[in-house]
Amino acid sequence: MSTLVPSSQEPTTQVDKTPQDQPKALKNDNPSFVLHGVDNVKYEQRPVPEPQADQVLVEIAATGICGSDVHYLKHGSIGHFVLKEPMCLGHESSGVVVKLGPEAGRSGVSVGMRVALEPGVSCRSCGLCKAGTYELCPHMSFAATPPIIYGTLARYYLLPADLVHPIPSQVSFEDGAMMEPLSVGVHSVSTLGKCKTDQNVIVFGAGPVGLLCMAVAKALGARRVIAVDIQKERLDFAKSYVATDVFMPEARGKDEAADAYCSRMSDLILSSLNIPALGPGGIDLTIEATGAPSCVQMGIHVLKPSGTYVQVGMGSNMTLPVPLFDVITKQLNVTGSFRYGAGDYPLAISLVERGLVDLKPLVTQRYDFKDALEAFEMTRQGKDESGKPVIKCIIRPPP
Amino acid sequence: MLSNNNPSLVLHGIGDLRIEDRPTPSVSAHEALVAVTKTGICGSDVHYLKHARIGHYVMEEPMCLGHESAGTVVQVGAAVKGLKTGDRVAMEPGVGCGTCDLCREGRYELCPAMSFAATPPSTLGTLARYYALPSHLLHPLPDNVSFEDGAMMEPLSVGVHSVKTLGRCSTNEVVIVFGAGPIGLLCMAVAKALGARRVIAVDIMQEKLDFALGYAATDVFLPPAKLADEGLEAYAARAVDELSKKLAVPEVGPGGIQLAIEASGAPSCVHMGCLALSPGGRYVQVGMGAQSSVPVPLFHIISRELQILGSFRYGPGAYQLAISLVERGLVDVKPLITQRYAFLDSGAAFEATKLGRDVDGKTVIKCIIDGPLAE
Numbered sequence: 001m002s003t004l005v006p007s008s009q010e011p012t013t014q015v016d017k018t019p020q021d022q023p024k025a026l027k028n029d030n031p032s033f034v035l036h037g038v039d040n041v042k043y044e045q046r047p048v049p050e051p052q053a054d055q056v057l058v059e060i061a062a063t064g065i066c067g068s069d070v071h072y073l074k075h076g077s078i079g080h081f082v083l084k085e086p087m088c089l090g091h092e093s094s095g096v097v098v099k100l101g102p103e104a105g106r107s108g109v110s111v112g113m114r115v116a117l118e119p120g121v122s123c124r125s126c127g128l129c130k131a132g133t134y135e136l137c138p139h140m141s142f143a144a145t146p147p148i149i150y151g152t153l154a155r156y157y158l159l160p161a162d163l164v165h166p167i168p169s170q171v172s173f174e175d176g177a178m179m180e181p182l183s184v185g186v187h188s189v190s191t192l193g194k195c196k197t198d199q200n201v202i203v204f205g206a207g208p209v210g211l212l213c214m215a216v217a218k219a220l221g222a223r224r225v226i227a228v229d230i231q232k233e234r235l236d237f238a239k240s241y242v243a244t245d246v247f248m249p250e251a252r253g254k255d256e257a258a259d260a261y262c263s264r265m266s267d268l269i270l271s272s273l274n275i276p277a278l279g280p281g282g283i284d285l286t287i288e289a290t291g292a293p294s295c296v297q298m299g300i301h302v303l304k305p306s307g308t309y310v311q312v313g314m315g316s317n318m319t320l321p322v323p324l325f326d327v328i329t330k331q332l333n334v335t336g337s338f339r340y341g342a343g344d345y346p347l348a349i350s351l352v353e354r355g356l357v358d359l360k361p362l363v364t365q366r367y368d369f370k371d372a373l374e375a376f377e378m379t380r381q382g383k384d385e386s387g388k389p390v391i392k393c394i395i396r397p398p399p
Numbered sequence: 400m401l402s403n404n405n406p407s408l409v410l411h412g413i414g415d416l417r418i419e420d421r422p423t424p425s426v427s428a429h430e431a432l433v434a435v436t437k438t439g440i441c442g443s444d445v446h447y448l449k450h451a452r453i454g455h456y457v458m459e460e461p462m463c464l465g466h467e468s469a470g471t472v473v474q475v476g477a478a479v480k481g482l483k484t485g486d487r488v489a490m491e492p493g494v495g496c497g498t499c500d501l502c503r504e505g506r507y508e509l510c511p512a513m514s515f516a517a518t519p520p521s522t523l524g525t526l527a528r529y530y531a532l533p534s535h536l537l538h539p540l541p542d543n544v545s546f547e548d549g550a551m552m553e554p555l556s557v558g559v560h561s562v563k564t565l566g567r568c569s570t571n572e573v574v575i576v577f578g579a580g581p582i583g584l585l586c587m588a589v590a591k592a593l594g595a596r597r598v599i600a601v602d603i604m605q606e607k608l609d610f611a612l613g614y615a616a617t618d619v620f621l622p623p624a625k626l627a628d629e630g631l632e633a634y635a636a637r638a639v640d641e642l643s644k645k646l647a648v649p650e651v652g653p654g655g656i657q658l659a660i661e662a663s664g665a666p667s668c669v670h671m672g673c674l675a676l677s678p679g680g681r682y683v684q685v686g687m688g689a690q691s692s693v694p695v696p697l698f699h700i701i702s703r704e705l706q707i708l709g710s711f712r713y714g715p716g717a718y719q720l721a722i723s724l725v726e727r728g729l730v731d732v733k734p735l736i737t738q739r740y741a742f743l744d745s746g747a748a749f750e751a752t753k754l755g756r757d758v759d760g761k762t763v764i765k766c767i768i769d770g771p772l773a774e
Contacts, residue, residue, distance in 0.1 A: 054498065107498070124497030125429070125535040131715040132505020162498040342504035 026057075026098055031398040032088045033153035033372045038076045041373055046088070049158045051101030056109055056164055058117060058157050060397045061173035064092035066181065067207075069144060070380045079318070081146045089372075090153030090395075091119040091143035094176025097164060098156075107161035114171075115164040116179035117152060118345050119143035135187070135341040142339075153372060155398045165345045168353050174394050175352050178212075178359040181392075182348040183340035185212035188312040190220060191344060192337050193285050197221030200275070200282065203243075204299055205289035205313050206234035208392050211241060211362060213287045213312070218242045219356035226273060226283075228295065233389055241361055245273050249294070258321075262294050266301035278304045291315020297323055305330040312337040365393040401432075401473060406771040407463045407527035408745045413451050416746055421463065424523070424531035428478035431534045433490060435525050435770040437550040439467035439736075440752045442580075444517065448749055454691065456519045465526030466492040466516040469540065469549025470770065479534040488537040489552035490525060491718050492516035508560070508714040515712075526745060528771045538718045541726045547767055548725050551585075551732040554765075555721040556713035558585035561685040563593060564717060565708045566658050570594030573648070573656045575675055576616075578663030578686050579607035581735060581765050586660045586685070587615040592729035599646060599656070601668065606762060614734055618646050625667070631694060635670035642675065651677050664688020670696055678703040685710040737764045742771040 032046045051057045068078060069089050076083045097113045109115075122129050122137035129137050144151035150158075167176045189195045201217040203210050206229040214225045226245040227238035235246040247269050252261045269275070276282050282304030288296055291313040299309055300323050309332055327334060351357040365384050367375040375393040378384045407421040426432050443453060444464050451458040472486040482488075495502045495510035502510050517524035524530075540549045562568045574590040576583050579602035587598045600616035602608050608619040622638040629637075642648065649655050655677030661668055664686035672682055673696045682705055700707060724730040738757050740748040748766040751757040757766075 124502070125533060127715070127719075129497070130502075130505065130507055130535075132503065134503060160498060162503070342500070346500075 027155060030155045031369070032155075033090065033151070033369070034086045034088050035072060035083065036086045037083070039073065041073065041089070042086075043370070044086075046154065048156055051099055051104065051158055053101050054103040054107065054161050055101040055158050056097050056104050056161050057099035058093075058095040058115060058159065058164060059098045060093050060095040060152055060155060060157055061114075062094050062177040062397070063090045063152050063395045064177045064181065065090075065375050065379045065393045065395065066092055067379070070376050072144070073376050074380065077146075083146050085147075085149055087144060087146060087149045088151035088154055089144045090151040091145070092177050092180035093117045093119070093152035093157065094167065094173045094179070095157070095397075100161070104161040109161045109164055109166075113164075114167050114169070114173070114176065116167050116176040116345060116349060117143075117157065117159060118163040118165060118183070118340070119152065119159070119180065120339060121160060121163065132342055135339045153369075153395065165349055167349055171349065171352050174363050175359045177394060178362065178392065179345060179348050179352075181208055182212050182216070182352070182357065182359065183344040184209055184312065184337075185216040186344045186348045186351070187340040188287055188289075188310045188337040189213050189216040189285070190347060191341065192335050193217075193287060193308055193310045195220045195222060195285055198223045199284040200224040200226070201285045201287065202226040202228065202269075202283050202299070202302060203287045203289060204228045204292075204295035206231070206238040206243075207289065208362060209312060210287070210289035211238060211391065212357075213289055214238060214242045215357045216351065217285070217287070219351045222285075226269075226275075228269070228298070237389070237391070247273065249298070252294075258294065259297070259323075262297035262323075263301060265294070266298045269298065269302050275302070276304075283307060286310065287312060289313040291317070293317060293320040296320060300326050300332065300334075303330060303332055306332070308333045308335070310335055310337050362391045363394050364388060364391045367393060367395050369396055369398045371395075402528060405528045406742065407524070408465065408742075409461050409463050410447060410451070410458065411461045412458075413449065416448065416464075416749065418743065418745070421527065423529050426474055426476045426531050428476040429533050429535075430476045430531050431472050431479055431482055431537055432474040432529055432531050433468075433470040433488060433537065434473045434528060435465075435468050435470040435490075435530055436546040437469050437770065438465045438525050438768045439550045439554065440465075440748050440766045440768065441467055441554065442752070445749055445753045447517070449753070452519075458519050460522055462517060462519065462522045463524035463527055464517045465524040465768075466518070467550050467553035468492070468525035468530070469546045469552070470530070472537065473529070475534065482534045482537060482539075486537075487540040487546065487549070489540055489549040489718060489722060490530065490532055491536040491538060491556070491713075492525065492532070492553065493712060494533060494536065505715050508712045526742075526768065538722055540722065544722060544725050547736055548732050550767055551735065551765065552718055552721045552725075554581055555585050555589070555725070555730065555732060556717040557582055557685065557710075558589040559717045559720050559724075560713040561660055561662075561683045561710040562586050562589040562658075563720065564714060565710050566660060566681055566683045568593045568595060568658050571596045572658055573597045573599070573654060574658045574660065575599040575601065575656050575672065576660045576662060577601045577665070577668035577672055578661070579604070579611040579616075580662065582685060583660070583662035584611060584614055584735060584764065585730075585732075586662055587611060588730045588732075589724065590658070590660075591615045591617075592724045595658075599642075599648075601642075601671070602663075610762075610764075620646060622667070622671070631667060631670060632696065635667055635674055635696075638667070639671050639674040642671075648675075649677075656680060659683070660685060662686040664690075666690065666693040669693050673699050673705060673707075676703065676705055679705070681706045681708065683708050683710050735764045736767050737761060738766040740766060740768045742769050744768075
């Protein structure tokens with residue numbers, strides 16, 4: 001292994017703009033970053049897949065790392081998704097279409113097209129898919145999620161043509177890789193949160209997903225975007241990025257009960273930021289992006305009557321206390337948010353294309369393919385070797 | 400055991416219906432083959448017989464007719480789960496692509512690549528011995544739902560789509576339905592099943608109104624005759640005025656009409672439907688008339704903030720709800736089946752549907768044709 005110093009330069013091995021009418025010659029190898037078990041990854045050669053039916057073959061240009069990828073590395077499972085056989089990692093990617101399956105032509109996708117990959121293939125024919133909520137399909141095949149053994153930390157990846165979303169030339173490959181988490185933000189804030197212009201939005205958690213949710217809220221015209229986190233560094237970044245206000249809860253008192261603490265913090269959020277409990281200026285939308293029990297409580301306490309609460313953060317607790325009294329008396333609309341669905345990728349791409357969301361500040365480290373494990377380790381630690389915080393690590397493709 | 404022929408009712412050109420043998424369809428991994436037991440005839444089938452086209456759907460080659468059917472599964476593809484040989488099913492005859500934006504967002508009825516039975520460019524239809532469909536479009540029939548009921552699920556699903564999915568009809572609403580033909584009647588039945596307080600049927604034929612009142616309508620209205628030099632707008636206003644007075648329907652407030660289902664396509668009904676609605680009301684256009692453009696009272700639509708919706712076929716959940724309403728006895732489709740024909744007498748079924756009466760002079764609401772007899 002070579003020295004693992006992350007470069008802060010844009011990837012130079014992969015051209016950013018591929019001429020549309022010049023098909024890339026296919027390489028005949030497919031180096032892949034494969035998880036064999038807890039803390040056990042190997043670089044392997046896998047067959048170059050052949051696109052069938054309406055599939056397309058994409059040559060990967062950039063891949064981001066997510067907390068879930070790290071979780072599989074460290075635990076071999078997430079909830080009931082359990083690793084049973086070697087699985088290639090990676091699901092946040094962009095690339096270039098290099099080959100079309102026999103029935104992919106009519107989709108409008110062409111060889112040479114630069115695309116963001118939507119890594120979940122649903123069945124298209126169950127009730128949930130047909131009703132427009134394919135993200136909930138019980139037969140979903142999702143990259144780097146058991147039982148699927150394929151992932152995008154490889155040279156090539158196969159997807160149905162409708163799951164590769166064209167990105168215009170002003171959207172870089174790194175931006176393209178960020179479309180996956182940005183679409184999570186779009187799904188939470190826009191599709192489910194129904195954030196509208198002039199609303200006041202609070203986001204708990206200033207990690208990558210929280211920051212992207214804030215960015216979407218701002219892009220949709222939110223009047224105030226309030227970031228809450230327990231790390232000052234993260235709040236400073238959020239404020240420099242898109243947040244209009246920040247709040248850092250103090251530590252819980254030694255003998256303070258959890259409920260009392262959350263109430264006290266909620267009151268402090270409102271009073272210190274001059275936010276009324278109801279009426280104009282009140283909080284219309286809470287995005288909970290931590291999964292932490294105290295944030296769930298605060299998120300519900302601070303909402304105005306009839307407000308909307310979206311739970312996107314998945315913490316370590318499967319079950320946690322919810323202030324139901326508030327939910328009832330304020331008639332809150334509480335909804336869970338999972339991945340992304342119809343229309344989310346196109347909106348994400350549009351927001352970046354039109355300059356309403358800037359993804360570049362969120363790419364904090366870049367690694368070569370051979371140093372992928374380092375990217376995982378730094379993401380887990382939250383800081384790189386030079387002490388710089390990690391928001392999103394991007395891994396370059398195999399040379 | 401599949402029969403070795405597939406007698407099919409094929410339209411070769413205007414007025415030219417022939418029964419001929421066609422290859423038995425094979426099924427792909429996710430499809431199933433159905434032996435069709437009962438098929439209903441629709442105005443659109445008759446329209447193809449008379450014109451060989453509907454709007455931009457133009458018949459270019461011989462086409463098997465029929466799309467309102469139920470039958471028995473006789474073969475399943477290798478990847479089919481949950482469906483087996485012998486299952487009794489209602490057949491949803493439109494195959495969307497599943498991957499375009501409209502399919503993905505839950506509006507598969509609008510899929511531009513939709514392949515629909517007995518609709519060009521498809522040359523296949525359900526008036527045959529066998530028909531193949533993706534298994535997810537074959538909806539199981541509970542034991543208490545007959546094959547004839549099953550064939551009625553197609554038009555009933557149109558009613559569900561119009562009244563519930565798009566019309567968002569909810570309990571205690573006052574609903575008006577223009578046109579007491581099969582679609583109008585089924586819309587009335589759905590509105591009633593969803594708990595509408597009043598279901599007002601409007602038609603120009605007293606006979607149809609009498610039937611509607613005995614079927615699902617709570618009130619009926621026969622519009623006055625239009626005067627010779629009376630404009631469309633004035634006539635519609637006069638008719639709605641008369642309706643409001645006769646049926647004690649207020650213009651606004653409790654008791655006002657919240658949902659109008661237009662199932663005739665007649666320009667005067669389009670006007671009346673808009674004028675009859677309370678402010679904020681919903682208007683659903685499902686009836687497809689002879690004119691593709693009709694005048695609408697725009698001032699009224701604006702000032703009352705009416706929601707105007709087009710309704711086309713049926714979408715997610717429609718068949719399931721239709722079957723459930725019949726299974727639970729909330730909708731009874733049996734009174735709408737007025738004539739029955741053997742497969743070899745299909746021509747007579749089309750003739751009767753075209754004329755609106757059978758050879759004995761009995762009114763036609765829905766003709767049902769048997770599948771070809773087993774050999």
